[in-house]
Amino acid sequence: MFEDKKIAFIGPGMMAQAMISGILRNKLAPAHNLLVSGPRQERVDELQEKYGVLPFTINAEAAALADIVILSVKPQRMEKVLEGIAGKLKPGVLVLSIVAGTPIKKIRGALDVPAIVRAMPNTPAQIGQGITVWTINNGVSDEQKELARQILMALGDEVFVEEEDFLDKATALSGTGPAYVYLFMEAMVDAGVHLGFSRRIAEKLVVETVRGSVNFYDLHDEHRHLARLRNQVTSPGGTSAEALYYLEKAGFRTALSRAIWAAYERSSSLGKNK
Numbered sequence: 001m002f003e004d005k006k007i008a009f010i011g012p013g014m015m016a017q018a019m020i021s022g023i024l025r026n027k028l029a030p031a032h033n034l035l036v037s038g039p040r041q042e043r044v045d046e047l048q049e050k051y052g053v054l055p056f057t058i059n060a061e062a063a064a065l066a067d068i069v070i071l072s073v074k075p076q077r078m079e080k081v082l083e084g085i086a087g088k089l090k091p092g093v094l095v096l097s098i099v100a101g102t103p104i105k106k107i108r109g110a111l112d113v114p115a116i117v118r119a120m121p122n123t124p125a126q127i128g129q130g131i132t133v134w135t136i137n138n139g140v141s142d143e144q145k146e147l148a149r150q151i152l153m154a155l156g157d158e159v160f161v162e163e164e165d166f167l168d169k170a171t172a173l174s175g176t177g178p179a180y181v182y183l184f185m186e187a188m189v190d191a192g193v194h195l196g197f198s199r200r201i202a203e204k205l206v207v208e209t210v211r212g213s214v215n216f217y218d219l220h221d222e223h224r225h226l227a228r229l230r231n232q233v234t235s236p237g238g239t240s241a242e243a244l245y246y247l248e249k250a251g252f253r254t255a256l257s258r259a260i261w262a263a264y265e266r267s268s269s270l271g272k273n274k
Contacts, residue, residue, distance in 0.1 A: 001150065002029035008066030010059050010081060011073035012038035012047055015098060018126040019070065020051050022154025025128070037062035060088040068147065071097040071107070075270070078102050082110035089113055094144045096151065100171055101270030104137050104164055114139030117148040120170045123178050125155035132158045133170035165268075172263035180256065185210060 007029060009016040016036065023029055031052035037059045038044050044055035056062040063069050063085040073081050078099050089095075089111060096117040097107055104116050119134035132152045136145055152158045161167070185206050192202030217229060234240040 001147065002033070005029065005067040005147070006033045006035060006065055007068045007070065007151075008035040008037065008056075008062040009070045009072055010037050010063060010085065011071065011077075012036050012040075012043050013072060013074070014126055015121060016070070016072040017047060018121075018128070018130075018155060019072070019151065020047065020053060022128055023151065024051060026150075026154050028150055028154065035062040035066060059084050064088045064090065066090070066093065068094045068096060068151075070151070071095065071099050073099060075099055075101045079110075082107065086111055094140070094147065096148055100175065101267060104135075108137065115141065115144050117144075118164065118167055119148075119152055120167050120175050121152070121155050122175050128154070128156055130156035131174050132156065133161055133167060133174065134158060135161050135164050135167060168267040169264055171267040172260050176260075176263045180259070181210070 002023075007023070009020065020034055020036065023034065024031060032054065034051070034053040035056060036044050036047050036053050037056035039057060041055075041057055044057060047053055048055045054062075059081060067090065069085070069089060071078070071081065092115075093113055094115045094117065095107060095111060095113055096119065097104075098119050098121055100120065102118075104118050107116050107118075108114075114137075116137050117134060117140060118136075119132050121130050121132040124130040125132065132155055134148065134152055136148070140148070149158060149160070159170075161170075188206045188209075189199065189202045192205060193199050197205070217224075217226070220229070230244075234244060
């Protein structure tokens with residue numbers, strides 16, 4: 001599907017590297033068809049040495065050669081990057097953006113190309129275990145949509161949505177989600193240290209508990225409610241029941257829900273300001 005298509009990564013960061021690694025691991029495209037561009041020569045040279053991709057330091061040069069242009073820069077650099085490649089893209093190019101806070105309308109207006117995909121991966125994508133929410137505009141053909149899906153599957157799982165607003169919601173839930181998980185784990189580790197464990201042992205206990213809990217969930221039917229699994233370890237009058245009582249009393253659910261909503265509002269405001 002990708003044999004005769006060149007893919008340019010504008011932005012050589014960790015997420016671009018994850019996509020390059022996934023594409024090559026899944027044999028979607030040969031390395032010589034992957035172009036990577038960024039301002040630092042040493043970084044693009046590093047990716048060339050590791051993966052065999054073609055390095056560029058001028059974004060417009062890489063973008064002009066590509067059938068698929070993947071925008072993977074930091075949000076604060078997006079406007080300048082769009083200006084730099086505007087008018088340089090091939091007819092029929094597919095633009096795929098993984099940049100948070102920049103809506104399709106903004107990209108479409110800056111580049112004047114019809115086919116745009118917008119996606120929101122999360123950091124586990126760097127090890128091929130991420131979840132990506134994505135959408136397209138009306139200019140994306142069925143073939144281009146499938147090309148985008150294959151690229152995003154190189155990062156892990158994917159969920160397609162019809163409405164772009166869900167990208168901001170995904171940013172708040174799954175995109176920012178690892179931060180919530182790490183904070184929760186950090187708090188558990190600190191509690192373990194308070195109980196008397198060394199930090200090394202507390203970290204091991206918490207990490208393996210989280211890992212095992214997720215794996216245990218995966219073994220069950222996908223439609224099984226999380227509450228049923230929680231109830232399995234909550235005996236009446238037992239230690240879990242006591243701990244959960246205090247979490248509920250402290251407003252654990254409400255605090256988490258409000259935090260996710262705040263992240264959504266922030267993501268939405270960033271898009272409206274562009």
